[in-house]
Amino acid sequence: MRNFLAKKVLDLKPSGIRKFFDIASEIEGCISLGVGEPDFDTPWHIREEGIYSLERGKTHYTSNAGLKDLRIEICNYLKRKNNLDYKWDSDVLVTVGGSEAIDIALRAMIEDGDEVIITTPCYVSYEPCAIMAGAKVKTIPLKNENEFRLTAKELEEAITPKSKILLMNFPNNPTGAIMERKDLEEIAKVVIEHDLVVISDEIYSELTYFGNHVSIAEIPGMKERTILINGFSKSYAMTGWRLGFAVGPSEIIRQMIKIHQFCIMCAPITSQHAAVEALRNGDSDVTYMREAYDERRRYLLYRFKEMGLPCFTPKGAFYVFPDIRKFGMSSEEFAIKLLKEQKVVVVPGSAFGESGEGFIRISYAYSIDDLKKALARVEEFIKTLKWFLRTWNVKF
Numbered sequence: 084m085r086n087f088l089a090k091k092v093l094d095l096k097p098s099g100i101r102k103f104f105d106i107a108s109e110i111e112g113c114i115s116l117g118v119g120e121p122d123f124d125t126p127w128h129i130r131e132e133g134i135y136s137l138e139r140g141k142t143h144y145t146s147n148a149g150l151k152d153l154r155i156e157i158c159n160y161l162k163r164k165n166n167l168d169y170k171w172d173s174d175v176l177v178t179v180g181g182s183e184a185i186d187i188a189l190r191a192m193i194e195d196g197d198e199v200i201i202t203t204p205c206y207v208s209y210e211p212c213a214i215m216a217g218a219k220v221k222t223i224p225l226k227n228e229n230e231f232r233l234t235a236k237e238l239e240e241a242i243t244p245k246s247k248i249l250l251m252n253f254p255n256n257p258t259g260a261i262m263e264r265k266d267l268e269e270i271a272k273v274v275i276e277h278d279l280v281v282i283s284d285e286i287y288s289e290l291t292y293f294g295n296h297v298s299i300a301e302i303p304g305m306k307e308r309t310i311l312i313n314g315f316s317k318s319y320a321m322t323g324w325r326l327g328f329a330v331g332p333s334e335i336i337r338q339m340i341k342i343h344q345f346c347i348m349c350a351p352i353t354s355q356h357a358a359v360e361a362l363r364n365g366d367s368d369v370t371y372m373r374e375a376y377d378e379r380r381r382y383l384l385y386r387f388k389e390m391g392l393p394c395f396t397p398k399g400a401f402y403v404f405p406d407i408r409k410f411g412m413s414s415e416e417f418a419i420k421l422l423k424e425q426k427v428v429v430v431p432g433s434a435f436g437e438s439g440e441g442f443i444r445i446s447y448a449y450s451i452d453d454l455k456k457a458l459a460r461v462e463e464f465i466k467t468l469k470w471f472l473r474t475w476n477v478k479f
């Protein structure tokens with residue numbers, strides 16, 4: 084069979100997250116803090132709009148780029164949130180989740196051997212998608228001491244004559260890091276100087292807890308070299324609807340539409356109708372969910388402090404990324420031990436790239452009650468570890 088399979092697919096490593104959930108599924112009574120999807124159901128008025136569209140017989144293909152109304156609402160949204168001007172008929176593509184947008188943005192631009200610079204730790208699909216598109220991947224390991232922000236110096240050092248694309252994601256999965264305007268201005272200077280294109284995955288843009296999200300496309304000179312990707316999964320709790328979008332320079336979007344047309348045709352029409360409603364009338368739902376996530380974020384940080392688990396203050400997304408280096412084991416060992424001894428699922432930081440080693444990702448897309456129960460177990464676990472280290476006279 085191997086003869087029939089493509090080497091570049093065979094060589095892809097399976098996602099470290101999956102491997103870990105497979106172990107967890109064998110253990111009964113686990114509390115999971117592992118999954119990166121909202122615990123909320125999609126707000127009712129958005130679901131209702133999907134149902135209503137079906138009742139009206141809206142069951143057909145849409146245009147390849149997406150419903151006109153939706154593309155117009157996406158432009159209105161980006162104007163309202165980021166003061167960005169995009170044209171609905173040339174600069175917008177509605178995709179099957181942010182996932183598809185990432186994949187086809189890379190495929191539209193990569194020539195064999197081009198380098199894609201990816202900041203790590205990062206979402207698990209970036210490297211495989213870039214490799215599948217024929218790219219060479221260059222990673223920039225971001226640092227805890229910089230709150231996992233990308234610095235201009237780090238970017239400068241990673242650039243080679245083959246570099247073409249910077250793929251980055253803020254607010255970030257798995258760290259919860261954000262980039263402020265001043266950080267983005269520094270990055271923009273380097274990007275422009277070296278003539279790079281940015282694929283900016285802003286899927287968590289609605290989940291920032293210290294002021295509004297800033298898009299790199301807002302920085303002067305960047306809109307014309309940025310593919311901005313966003314979607315409905317996180318902000319409107321619509322993961323299962325599979326809907327996202329890409330906006331950017333029309334020449335690039337036009338080529339992305341070609342790939343999308345040949346492999347997808349169009350995003351699901353029911354989801355597109357629901358998404359129009361989300362953008363028109365969903366602001367208060369977003370605020371409600373953001374406030375709930377923020378309460379949980381603050382609770383986790385407070386509990387980590389109590390139990391002596393160091394963690395930088397994440398300002399976005401719904402993840403915390405505590406530092407477990409002082410316990411003298413790998414993040415995978417830590418996560419497996421925590422799972423076996425206390426039945427709590429977290430994801431080892433190493434699943435998000437080598438620079439995630441020494442950290443674990445905890446998602447707070449769970450109810451505060453579940454978080455309380457899970458954190459009591461984590462505290463027990465840490466007490467045992469500390470006792471063990473003290474007994475063996477290890478400094479921590």
Ligand code: PMP
Nearest residue numbers: 119180181182206256314316327
């Ligand atoms: N980007 C990041 C950073 C993510 O965390 C996820 C989902 N976990 C996605 C993209 C994909 O989201 P979607 O459901 O829109 O495909």
